[in-house]
Amino acid sequence: MLDMNTIRTQPDRVRAAIVAKKAKADLDAVLAADEKWRKATTDAQKLQAEQNAANKDMGRLMKEDKPAAEKLKIAMKELSDRRKALEDEAKKLEADRDALLMYIPNIPHPDVPVGDEETHNKVVRSSGEPKKYPFKPLAHWDLGPKLNITEFERAAKISGSGFVMFRGLGAKLQRALVAWFIDTHVKEHGYTEIYPPVLVLRDAMVGTGQLPKFEEEMYKLRDEELYLIPTAEVPVTNMYRDEILTAEMLPMRHCAFSQCFRREAGAAGKDTRGMIRVHQFDKVEMVNWTHPDKSYEEHENLTRAAETLLERLGLPWRRVFIATAGMGFSNSKQYDLEVHAPGVDRWLEVSSCSNFEDYQARRANIRFRDKDGKVRFVHTLNGSGLALPRIVIGILENFQEADGSVVIPEVLRPFMGVDRFVPEKK
RNA sequence: GGAUGGUUGGCGGAGAUGGAUUAACGCACCUGUCUCGAAAACAGGAGCCCUCCAAGAGGGGGACGAAGGUUCGAAUCCUUCACCAUCCUCCA
Known part of the structure; x- marks a missing residue:
C-alpha cells in the first residue's frame, strides 16, 4: 500500500x-x-x-x-x-x-509510458524474429501427442480441464528446464536457491497482496486456513516479513522453483486448449530486496537474468515496457518478456518483471537499518525466471522440423541426454 | 489426533498476588572521557508506531502473538483464535 x-x-x-x-x-x-x-x-x-x-x-x-x-x-x-x-x-x-x-495503486515511475496497453506498450529490446516455415507449423497441442510427450486427455480425466500431464521425455523436459534455470541464476546471477512450501497461511497471502482482493483466484484447503500459492513470490517474499534486515544483507537475491496454483476464475473459457493457461504449472521465480536507491538498477539486472535464459534457449523474444494502464496494481515499473510461438502464432508472456519500490515492503513490513541507524522500508522486486509451460510451448513450436521432430536446445541436452524429440511411429 | 509449556523492543531475557514497570537487566548500537588510533574501562544517551504543534534534541498517545472482555486502571485476570516448542500417537 x-x-x-x-x-x-x-x-x-x-x-x-x-x-x-x-x-x-x-x-x-x-x-x-x-x-x-x-x-x-x-x-x-x-x-x-x-x-x-x-x-x-x-x-x-x-x-x-x-x-x-x-x-x-x-x-x-x-x-x-x-x-x-x-x-x-x-x-x-x-x-x-x-x-x-487498499484500492490506491502504486505510483508509476516517471519513465513509464502513459496510456493504454495496445497503443503505448513499447518493445524496448528483442532478439530473433518470428520464425518462417516452408510448412505450416503445428501448435503444441498437436505436437505433444505426436511426440507422445503430453497427456492432455488423461490429465482432464484425473483432474478436470485446465491441467497438463507430461510423459517420458516431456516429463524430463520439465526437470531439465527447472534445473538449468536455477543453476544459471545461482552460478551466474548471484541468486540463492530457495525451496519453499506451496501451502501457506492466510497472513502470507495478505502480506504479498493476493488476499483479500483475489480470494476467488486462490485455491484454499477446506479444513484448514491454508492456501495453495499462485507463485513462489508468496512464500519467498514473506520470508522476511516483519523483520528488520541489516544494510549489509542488501541486495538479496533469491530464486525458487515451485508449482503454482491458480483457479483462473475470471478467465474461464479463455485459452482452453493446450497449456497456455492452466490451473497448475511450474515456475522459477526471482525475488529481490534492495536498498531504495538501487532498485531500478536491480530491476534491469533481474530482467536481464530472465532474458539471458531466453537467449540461450534460442527462442525469439522481446521485452515489452508496459504502459501505465497495463501495469500491475502494486508495481511502479514493469517489463514483460514475451516469446513468439509460431504454432499458435502469438506472443506469449513468459515473464513479468516488476519493481514494487516500498509498496509491498510497507504492507509486509520488511525493513532495514541504514547506515545512520534509521529504520526504512526496503524495495522489493520480482520476476519469473521463467514460467515453464509457455517455455515448453515455445520450444516445441519454434524448433519443430519438417519431419515432425523437435530439436532440443543445446543448453538442455546435458540434462536431457538426447538432442531431439522424435514422433512415435504408430 | 492427544498432552503440556510458550509467544515481551535489533537479539537475549525479567516481569506470582492488576496501580513507582516510567517494559527491569544484559548484549549490540550512538556520544563523550582515556588513547597516536583502537580495544577495555568509566560516564551519558538513544529504539518502534501514530498523532498534535508555536516545527524545537517540543507535547501527547500507543505497542508485550491477534481480536474481544472485566476494571477508574491490564504485559499481568477472563474468552476466542493464530503460531511456536517438547513429548506421545501416526506417517513418506
Missing part, C-alpha cells in the same frame, strides 16, 4: 497515478476518511491523557483515602466511557480509511 503521508502531502501525484493506471480508487474518500480519523484519534488521545494523569493518583488514594478514591472512580468511569466511545469510532474510521487505501 501507499504511505498515507504521501497521499496527504502529494494528492495530485496519487490522483494522476490512479487515472494513468485506470484504477478504481476514490482518493477523495480516502482523504476525507483520514481527516475524520485523525480528528477522532486526537480527541480520544486527549481524554486518555486526562485519564492517565488521574490514574496516577488512584493507586495512592486507594490506600490513603478510600472515600476520595471512590469519588474519583465515579468521575473516571464517565470519562472512560466517553474515551472508549471515541476510540471505537476512531477504530472504525481507520478501518474504513484502510479499506479504501
Whole structure:
C-alpha cells in the first residue's frame, strides 16, 4: 500500500497515478476518511491523557483515602466511557480509511509510458524474429501427442480441464528446464536457491497482496486456513516479513522453483486448449530486496537474468515496457518478456518483471537499518525466471522440423541426454 | 489426533498476588572521557508506531502473538483464535 503521508502531502501525484493506471480508487474518500480519523484519534488521545494523569493518583488514594478514591472512580468511569466511545469510532474510521487505501495503486515511475496497453506498450529490446516455415507449423497441442510427450486427455480425466500431464521425455523436459534455470541464476546471477512450501497461511497471502482482493483466484484447503500459492513470490517474499534486515544483507537475491496454483476464475473459457493457461504449472521465480536507491538498477539486472535464459534457449523474444494502464496494481515499473510461438502464432508472456519500490515492503513490513541507524522500508522486486509451460510451448513450436521432430536446445541436452524429440511411429 | 509449556523492543531475557514497570537487566548500537588510533574501562544517551504543534534534541498517545472482555486502571485476570516448542500417537 501507499504511505498515507504521501497521499496527504502529494494528492495530485496519487490522483494522476490512479487515472494513468485506470484504477478504481476514490482518493477523495480516502482523504476525507483520514481527516475524520485523525480528528477522532486526537480527541480520544486527549481524554486518555486526562485519564492517565488521574490514574496516577488512584493507586495512592486507594490506600490513603478510600472515600476520595471512590469519588474519583465515579468521575473516571464517565470519562472512560466517553474515551472508549471515541476510540471505537476512531477504530472504525481507520478501518474504513484502510479499506479504501487498499484500492490506491502504486505510483508509476516517471519513465513509464502513459496510456493504454495496445497503443503505448513499447518493445524496448528483442532478439530473433518470428520464425518462417516452408510448412505450416503445428501448435503444441498437436505436437505433444505426436511426440507422445503430453497427456492432455488423461490429465482432464484425473483432474478436470485446465491441467497438463507430461510423459517420458516431456516429463524430463520439465526437470531439465527447472534445473538449468536455477543453476544459471545461482552460478551466474548471484541468486540463492530457495525451496519453499506451496501451502501457506492466510497472513502470507495478505502480506504479498493476493488476499483479500483475489480470494476467488486462490485455491484454499477446506479444513484448514491454508492456501495453495499462485507463485513462489508468496512464500519467498514473506520470508522476511516483519523483520528488520541489516544494510549489509542488501541486495538479496533469491530464486525458487515451485508449482503454482491458480483457479483462473475470471478467465474461464479463455485459452482452453493446450497449456497456455492452466490451473497448475511450474515456475522459477526471482525475488529481490534492495536498498531504495538501487532498485531500478536491480530491476534491469533481474530482467536481464530472465532474458539471458531466453537467449540461450534460442527462442525469439522481446521485452515489452508496459504502459501505465497495463501495469500491475502494486508495481511502479514493469517489463514483460514475451516469446513468439509460431504454432499458435502469438506472443506469449513468459515473464513479468516488476519493481514494487516500498509498496509491498510497507504492507509486509520488511525493513532495514541504514547506515545512520534509521529504520526504512526496503524495495522489493520480482520476476519469473521463467514460467515453464509457455517455455515448453515455445520450444516445441519454434524448433519443430519438417519431419515432425523437435530439436532440443543445446543448453538442455546435458540434462536431457538426447538432442531431439522424435514422433512415435504408430 | 492427544498432552503440556510458550509467544515481551535489533537479539537475549525479567516481569506470582492488576496501580513507582516510567517494559527491569544484559548484549549490540550512538556520544563523550582515556588513547597516536583502537580495544577495555568509566560516564551519558538513544529504539518502534501514530498523532498534535508555536516545527524545537517540543507535547501527547500507543505497542508485550491477534481480536474481544472485566476494571477508574491490564504485559499481568477472563474468552476466542493464530503460531511456536517438547513429548506421545501416526506417517513418506
